[in-house]
Amino acid sequence: EIVLTQSPGTLSLSPGERATLSCRASQSVSSSYLAWYQQKPGQAPRLLIYGASSRATGIPDRFSGSGSGTDFTLTISRLEPEDFAVYYCQQYGSSPRFGPGTKVDIK
Amino acid sequence: QVQLVESGGGLVKPGGSLRLSCAASGFTFSDYYMSWIRQAPGKGLEWVSYISSSSSYTNYADSVKGRFTISRDNAKNSLYLQMNSLRAEDTAVYYCARDGEDPHDYWGQGTLVTVSS
DSSP states (O other): OOOEEEEOSEEEEOTTOOEEEEEEEEEEEOGGGEEEEEEOTTSOOEEEEETTTEEOTTOOTTEEEEEEEEEEEEEESSOOGGGOSEEEEEEOSSSOEEOOOEEEEEO | OOEEEEEOOEEEOTTOOEEEEEEEESSOGGGSEEEEEEEOTTSOEEEEEEEOTTSSOEEEOTTTTTTEEEEEETTTTEEEEEEOSOOGGGOEEEEEEEESSSTTOEEOOOEEEEEOO
């Protein structure tokens, strides 16, 4: 079973700053099956990135994904006020698993 | 527009059963795999189960295998999760989600299941 680790647990930044979130897998993940989600309090998660680097429909281009093998990154180029949320990575092969999440909060 | 609406959550005693439903609209339901994902209070996301478009294939997380059953009725545009032998650790908000070429591209708002005596 693949275990995902996300770091840092919490990222404190100011609007306009760049956010870099890490997702590390215990074994290699096919890049075709790595996704990122955003969740705000009281809301359902929203798909941001799939296939490690493809933006989902309607997602602004300040969100980008990269990586391969066991190391993946979600980058938010310039934080907008609405971007402060929890972000989860997920491998969605035959037995999907989510990482524990990274909270991006306002510094 | 795509809509997913869960129902059937509530308070149930340990060892009890509950059936969740998810009503889908705004897309051709029979073309898509569907999933259930849950989130315990204050915790992260946990994938629970998925079902293929024609119901021919299902898969479950180890934590629910043998206790939960996923099913669908394409004529009614509905997804179901039958939950038996419920435990306190099954307490969570349960989301249904659509799975296309993008994973979990649309989510419902969730239904809360509380397992407590």
